[in-house]
Amino acid sequence: MPDRQRVLILGGTSEAVDLANAVTDRFDIIYSLAGRTKEPSIPENATIRTGGFGGVAALSAWVRGHDVSLVIDATHPFAEQISANAANACKMTGTPRLRLLRPAWDTVPGDSWHRADDVADAARLLPLLGRAAFLSVGRKELNAFAGLRAMRFLIRTVDPLNSLPLLRAERIIGRGPFTLEQETALMREHKIDVLVSKNSGGNKTYAKIAAARILSIPVVMIKRPCFPSGVTVDNIGEALEWLKLREQKTT
Template identity: 55%
Template sequence: MLILGGTAEARELAGELVARGVRVVSSLAGRVARPRLPEGEVRVGGFGGVDGLARWLAEHDTGAVVDATHPFAERIGANAAEATRRAGVPLLRLARPGWQPEPGDVWHWVDDLGDAAARLPALGRRVFLTSGRQGLAAFAGLDALWFLIRCVDPPGPPLPRAHEILLDRGPYTVDSERSLLRDHRIEVLVTKDSGGTHTDAKLRAARELGLPVVVVRRPPRPEAETVGTVGEAVEWVLNR
């Protein structure tokens, strides 16, 4: 079976299935220089669009596909839905639940990074930007603001004029996130609704410090059978 991966859930799912004797191929997009590799077979890089993925599924006699990509990986999600339909291969979407505000949170929901950038001047001048290295051009024109930009790999231009790059990857702790916010005198946090517990410590730290958070909503995905946990995905695969 094929796992479209790159997430912690995808790695966990691959490990669970390999332990049960399932032949698994995990596909990684190749956007991270040093990805954490799952158990089982691994391929890196694109398939060549819908046609290429449909052809790969047929050539490898694939029994099922689990799309366990990041909630914001729109293109591969759409390609997977169409390619599996053409190839007649069952598709499951493994989507970690999105974040929900709790008492004390000051969240501002937006539809995309452009909307997030437009909100910032009214919320604070020192920004902790944790939306990844894609799409940073949306913030490049905000010369009056200062940005702490955290991502796994170095981002390319254009970037905000006043910024500091922090190369790091989770999971993080509330204590470390609280210290980071305080040390850099952060006034507002920007994040995508990635969901899960891998990077949610920043939200709890912001809540404790009373900081506003700009949260980018998840993009719509094609309709597909969907589960929220690795255990449910394992059961689905084993019952195919």
């Protein structure tokens, strides 16, 4: 019986963990994380790798050096750099690559969305819509809002922040997923009148979008970046089918 294929899963999302857990009995899984969260969710029975690869050439060498047969990019929809590096590295090494990308959100009746091209565009729109903003954009993006000194901000992170570039901001710690009731109560308690969110998609963080709709709060929705071309699926079932086809080719 041939050795099991080695699959590198670029993770950091709930879908990545679920996929890895579903296939560790059939594949040798290496699960890679950026390492920005102190206690991330990780799959069972997988080799865990933490930290960056150092660019396209280094990732290509790593894939070759670790006998990786397949690469699945299941990173966050806004993880532009690693997705681009993975696409280029797989092209250089001839390694089959799959992008597992959760579906984006779209408006439903009752929503009041104001679409932004990027975080800077969101910061430009924000003062036109409210004075108390719940920023759900990730800690790396907070600098874009530093110039909005008249606004009040609510920031929620998984890990504590040592400092904030914002003049008037309240920090809270929390690890989702959060319920609709929790998100609605949070926005009411902090008198939020505008929400800023990346279009992360999926179900697990959608409650804040639904809460904004219930409370008639406008949402500044930051659109997703462009993705490298290649085979893309939007659910774990299709990812499993892709893996099954490649597993059959080796038997």
